[in-house]
Amino acid sequence: MADESAQAMGAGSLTDDDVAGYAPLQIALHWMVVVLVAFQFFAHEAIEDIWRSHVQNEPLQGATPALANLHVAAGILVMVLALLRIALRVIRGAPPPPQDEPRLLQLTSELVHWAIYVFLILLPMSGLAAWFLDVETAGLVHKFLTTLLLAAIALHIAGALFQHFVRRSQVMMRMLRPQRS
Numbered sequence: 525m526a527d528e529s530a531q532a533m534g535a536g537s538l539t540d541d542d543v544a545g546y547a548p549l550q551i552a553l554h555w556m557v558v559v560l561v562a563f564q565f566f567a568h569e570a571i572e573d574i575w576r577s578h579v580q581n582e583p584l585q586g587a588t589p590a591l592a593n594l595h596v597a598a599g600i601l602v603m604v605l606a607l608l609r610i611a612l613r614v615i616r617g618a619p620p621p622p623q624d625e626p627r628l629l630q631l632t633s634e635l636v637h638w639a640i641y642v643f644l645i646l647l648p649m650s651g652l653a654a655w656f657l658d659v660e661t662a663g664l665v666h667k668f669l670t671t672l673l674l675a676a677i678a679l680h681i682a683g684a685l686f687q688h689f690v691r692r693s694q695v696m697m698r699m700l701r702p703q704r705s
């Protein structure tokens with residue numbers, strides 16, 4: 525753990541303090557957030573319709589408020605789980621990158637991970653500000669952040685596949701196989 529900040533900078537050297545893999549809870553949280561975020565991207569029509577009719581002061585047609593409430597609840601849950609993940613990451617740490625991995629790749633993956641964490645906090649916050657505090661600009665920020673999150677996720681998935689199929693490293697498998705500590 526003491527070396528965690530050095531790892532975060534991509535130093536890449538293994539010490540006795542490094543964790544060898546992710547804990548079961550870290551892996552469970554990763555995949556729970558993946559499912560919830562996928563749900564948010566597929567089930568946003570209702571909240572969008574209600575929000576649009578509210579902003580444009582037009583009558584609401586055919587939207588399901590229950591689905592909009594589900595978007596809100598799932599979004600808040602994502603934020604809580606993301607905060608829990610960050611706490612675990614700081615307290616327990618994360619496995620270091622493979623020692624032979626180019627430094628640029630280490631830094632890029634670290635940057636993408638932290639960008640995703642930031643988006644997973646800012647997205648619900650902007651959504652909450654729009655929905656409950658009626659801040660119109662927050663709705664626009666929310667939309668913009670969804671695009672940034674999608675781009676980061678695309679890079680992240682491409683990186684995981686690249687590690688597995690091109691570099692043939694163990695990186696992808698460590699988000700599937702837990703390491704107890």
Ligand code: HEM
Nearest residue numbers: 564565568572575596599600602647648651652655663670
């Ligand atoms: C990580 C969590 C969240 C994700 C991934 C997410 C994702 C999305 C997506 C993909 C859209 C459609 C954007 C578009 O039209 O291009 C959307 C719209 C919206 N979301 Fe979320 N959302 C999250 C959390 C929340 C929360 C917690 C709230 C409210 C409390 C919320 C409120 C809204 C509103 C009001 C809209 C309509 C905005 C507009 O059309 O301008 N979202 N969200």
Ligand code: HEM
Nearest residue numbers: 557558561613618637640641677681684695696697698699
């Ligand atoms: C098929 C889709 C996905 C695969 C195969 C995948 C795979 C992985 C792997 C292998 C790691 C560990 C990387 C390492 O140990 O260096 C990881 C970490 C991470 N993933 Fe994913 N992921 C996927 C989707 C997602 C999505 C959709 C999100 C965000 C919503 C996400 C967010 C993260 C974050 C933030 C980390 C950093 C964990 C940490 O060290 O704190 N992943 N992912």
